[in-house]
Amino acid sequence: MIEHQLDLTTPALLFPAISLLLLAYTNRFLTLAQLLRQVRRQSIDFSHFSGAQQVKNLRFRVLLIRWMQFLGVAAFLLCTATMLALYLSAATVASLLFLGSLITLCGSLIFSMWEIHISMVAINLELEGLERESTEGSEGQG
Numbered sequence: 001m002i003e004h005q006l007d008l009t010t011p012a013l014l015f016p017a018i019s020l021l022l023l024a025y026t027n028r029f030l031t032l033a034q035l036l037r038q039v040r041r042q043s044i045d046f047s048h049f050s051g052a053q054q055v056k057n058l059r060f061r062v063l064l065i066r067w068m069q070f071l072g073v074a075a076f077l078l079c080t081a082t083m084l085a086l087y088l089s090a091a092t093v094a095s096l097l098f099l100g101s102l103i104t105l106c107g108s109l110i111f112s113m114w115e116i117h118i119s120m121v122a123i124n125l126e127l128e129g130l131e132r133e134s135t136e137g138s139e140g141q142g
Helices: 009-041 048-088 091-141
Strands: none
Touching: 009 048, 009 091, 048 091
C-alpha cells in the first residue's frame, strides 16, 4: 500500500480552484435570475406546452445551481477544516476531512455538468425554433 503524506499545501492548492468555481456558479445563477426577471417583465404567456416546459426547465436549473453552490461551499469549508486539523497535528482527521472535501467538490462538479447539459438542451430547442421561423418566413415570401 502506498503511504501518502498530507501537508498544508495540498488542501491549500484547492482554495483558488474552489473560489473560482464558486464565482462561476454565482455568475450562472445571476444570469439565470436576470433571464427570469426579463421573462417576467415581458409577461409572456406560458400556458402552452413549450412555455410551461421552459419554466419547469428554469426552475430545475435554479435547483441544480443551488446544490452546486451548496456543495462547493461545503468543499471549501471541509478544505479549511482539513488545514485546521493539520495545524493541530490531527493527521487522520485531516485525511478524512480532505476526502470529504474532494467528494463534495466532485458532487458539485457533477451537478454543474448536469446543469450545463440542461442549458444546452434549452439552447438547442431555441435554435430549432428560430430555424423553423426562418424557414416558414422564407417560404411565405417566395
